Amino acid sequence: MVNRDLADMRKDYALRKLMRSDLNANPIEQFKSWFDEARQSEVYEPNAMALATVGEDHKPSCRIVLLKGIDQGFIFYTNYQSRKGQQLANFAFAAATFWWDKLERQVRIEGQIEKIDPQTSDQYFLSRPQGSQIGACASPQSQVIESYQKLVDLKEKIDAENLTRPNFWGGYRLIPNRVEFWQGRQNRLHDRFAYEHSSETGVWSINRLAP
Numbered sequence: 027m028v029n030r031d032l033a034d035m036r037k038d039y040a041l042r043k044l045m046r047s048d049l050n051a052n053p054i055e056q057f058k059s060w061f062d063e064a065r066q067s068e069v070y071e072p073n074a075m076a077l078a079t080v081g082e083d084h085k086p087s088c089r090i091v092l093l094k095g096i097d098q099g100f101i102f103y104t105n106y107q108s109r110k111g112q113q114l115a116n117f118a119f120a121a122a123t124f125w126w127d128k129l130e131r132q133v134r135i136e137g138q139i140e141k142i143d144p145q146t147s148d149q150y151f152l153s154r155p156q157g158s159q160i161g162a163c164a165s166p167q168s169q170v171i172e173s174y175q176k177l178v179d180l181k182e183k184i185d186a187e188n189l190t191r192p193n194f195w196g197g198y199r200l201i202p203n204r205v206e207f208w209q210g211r212q213n214r215l216h217d218r219f220a221y222e223h224s225s226e227t228g229v230w231s232i233n234r235l236a237p
């Protein structure tokens with residue numbers, strides 16, 4: 027029954043279109059303008075993105091993280107010793123995907139990963155609510171723990187008066203070399219434009235892709 031229901035689940039997208047003439051020459055600027063629209067719409071957590079990394083065994087792994095800054099790349103924060111952190115230490119490339127349902131839009135970003143500078147991580151860490159700071163210090167992210175109580179015990183051991191960013195926690199920057207903007211259209215004839223960066227010329231090319 028579930029499979030039957032799943033097979034029948036579909037929506038048609040008709041809100042908008044995306045034309046080549048709508049696009050900024052720079053995909054980061056294009057992202058910013060779409061992100062502003064997503065913020066203004068009713069999208070829940072518009073800065074949530076699925077982040078895919080690759081393990082030593084060449085197998086992909088994917089989870090949601092929050093976008094926390096945009097400069098020449100896309101910045102997110104996490105535990106450097108987590109599963110994703112270990113995967114990124116081994117293979118510094120990642121892919122991120124946003125889905126903004128209210129706008130019927132998807133953005134896909136692919137590129138190289140680097141750690142951001144420690145001072146910026148410090149600043150961001152200190153700007154977080156104290157509970158989040160304690161959580162970041164206390165949680166051995168991705169490790170097996172025997173119980174929730176164990177986590178509470180770890181939290182109790184943190185000195186809340188003297189919090190500084192632990193060196194196992196900080197930001198990464200995803201520096202894009204490919205960014206794709208997808209706008210849902212009727213009858214699955216969606217608009218897709220892919221930007222690709224040439225490392226030789228430094229120029230972004232833009233191509234429409236078949237949906």
Ligand SMILES: Cc1cc2nc3c(=O)[nH]c(=O)nc-3n(C[C@H](O)[C@H](O)[C@H](O)COP(=O)(O)O)c2cc1C
Nearest residue numbers: 074089090091092103104105108109110111167168
């Ligand atoms: C909405 C949402 C936002 C999240 N944001 C973050 C984040 O910014 N950083 C982070 O490390 N984990 C975040 N998480 C948790 C991750 O999805 C994941 O469970 C965690 O990072 C461990 O992943 P890993 O074991 O693959 O390293 C978020 C989860 C959700 C559902």
